[in-house]
Amino acid sequence: MDGRTRRRADTKQRLYEAAVELIAEQGFSATTVDDIALRANVAKGTVYYNFKSKNELFEELLRHGVELLTAGFREAVEGLPPREAVGALIRTQLEYIRRYRAFAQLLLSEMWRTNREWHQTLILLREQAIGVIAETVQAGVDSGDLPDDLDVRVASAALFGVGLVVAVDWLVFQPERPIEDVEESLKAIVRRVG
Amino acid sequence: MDGRTRRRADTKQRLYEAAVELIAEQGFSATTVDDIALRANVAKGTVYYNFKSKNELFEELLRHGVELLTAGFREAVEGLPPREAVGALIRTQLEYIRRYRAFAQLLLSEMWRTNREWHQTLILLREQAIGVIAETVQAGVDSGDLPDDLDVRVASAALFGVGLVVAVDWLVFQPERPIEDVEESLKAIVRRVG
DNA sequence: CTTTTTGAACTGACTGGTCAGTGCAAAAAG
DNA sequence: CTTTTTGCACTGACCAGTCAGTTCAAAAAG
Structure with a gap:
């Protein structure tokens, strides 16, 4: 796995973690994509670069x-x-x-x-x-x-x-x-x- | 219990039932007040006449x-x-x-x-x-x-x-x-x- | 160079909550 | 008894705000 792939994997991992925590606390619908990006320290665009949609994430x-x-x-x-x-x-x-x-x-x-x-x-x-x-x-x-x-x-x-x-x-x-x-x-x- | 009180109790009961079903299926946030009113055969305003808010319902x-x-x-x-x-x-x-x-x-x-x-x-x-x-x-x-x-x-x-x-x-x-x-x-x- | 990320602006659909108005059953008046 | 009045229960159009998803130019990283 080269540097770029690793970096990207890290980003996905951070997004997973942020999403899991927020959704566990608030539920899926109550959790916004902006929330997830914020907690993962990532720009909103990054979420959509790595996942097709909130649902797919x-x-x-x-x-x-x-x-x-x-x-x-x-x-x-x-x-x-x-x-x-x-x-x-x-x-x-x-x-x-x-x-x-x-x-x-x-x-x-x-x-x-x-x-x-x-x-x-x-x-x-x-x-x-x-x-x-x-x-x-x-x-x-x-x-x-x-x-x-x-x-x-x-x-x-x-x-x-x-x-x-x-x-x-x-x-x-x-x-x-x-x-x-x-x-x-x-x-x-x-x-x-x- | 007079006619009015009974009618109102019926309405609340219908709202309870509609809300329970929808929230069980979709979750609280994904269930809209419009949905609830629709399933209970009641106007949206009636929900707010009987309950202070979606949360309180x-x-x-x-x-x-x-x-x-x-x-x-x-x-x-x-x-x-x-x-x-x-x-x-x-x-x-x-x-x-x-x-x-x-x-x-x-x-x-x-x-x-x-x-x-x-x-x-x-x-x-x-x-x-x-x-x-x-x-x-x-x-x-x-x-x-x-x-x-x-x-x-x-x-x-x-x-x-x-x-x-x-x-x-x-x-x-x-x-x-x-x-x-x-x-x-x-x-x-x-x-x-x- | 390519890949990945940024960040801000924008859209269009949807949502919780409001409110002026309606209908009707029961109480009051005659 | 009939007529009038009251106010409860309900209505549904409407508003202000929110959110998923899009776009894109530019920067960072490898």
Whole structure:
């Protein structure tokens, strides 16, 4: 990657970060392109040089964030036996959300909203993230570590959603609480699967 | 209640319903007052005759919805022994969300959003709903039905959040699934507390 | 040189909120 | 009873402001 490409990548990264924070706080519609440019320390023209539109910036940002999460999931369960794998997923999700708190908030806000332009994108991304979880849960069922009457897709979706709310609730309303505590509570709740 | 008062109450009700649906679908900022008036079959001015502003309409609507839910909670656990009470809460929440699906979606989208004008209202309402759950959970701990090392507030918050995501996810992505199934899955997940 | 960024000006569509005016049910008057 | 008056509830055109997106000349960076 040469200097120009790197420079441009940096700019895009700054725009992602600015947009994620603002949209998490205010929502998509309430966030203006001028706001984003201002927070990213970039001229408005630069936004439109790097992205086709406000909408596309947002969609790319969604893809980027979810891919990062699923990559983390895959890495976390790599070579782990089913018994420990689900626990690793929970831990990974918690750490991811602590690190990318704004993105998690944004995802929580938009995930179950229908009738928006990016809804299809979101369905795909949800499928992607839950898919990784489902693989692990399925392995657990196959190995007998999890009850075989468990509906894998429902359980995986629930696991994903539960981690999301509990973690975001933690960061918003009880940020002083250590991550181990939250992990403990979460695992206590999902005892049956995790 | 005379004719005028009834008429006005009807109008407010229609406005609530229109606003809830639209905001659940599109978000607060993306929903225009014109949209709301149109769907409620009412002139724009009527919105401002009945509510001080778009913001206040939304806040009243939040209060209205959450009060309905907490009232349902209270009624559901009335006179029930702790062992059955938590299950009753879950069932009630599920039924409420099926009945007022749009409101639940809206709550899920806005609940953890900071820096919005209505954030304080939301904190209060969250406190109210979780408070009722906490009373029940506390009774369970006192009676020995629940482990006494359980952090009541965290568990209650988690319970509330979990019910919300699982139920909304059900309605959005698997609406054909019967409520008993979902109740079963949910209770399987929260085995330890519910 | 080329690529990327700047920054300011501009447009046209849209939005929250306002307000003078209308219709009608119920109360008051006869 | 009928007629008149009142004022609540509602209307919809209108206004001032805002925002996404465009344009472009010029500068910075590599």
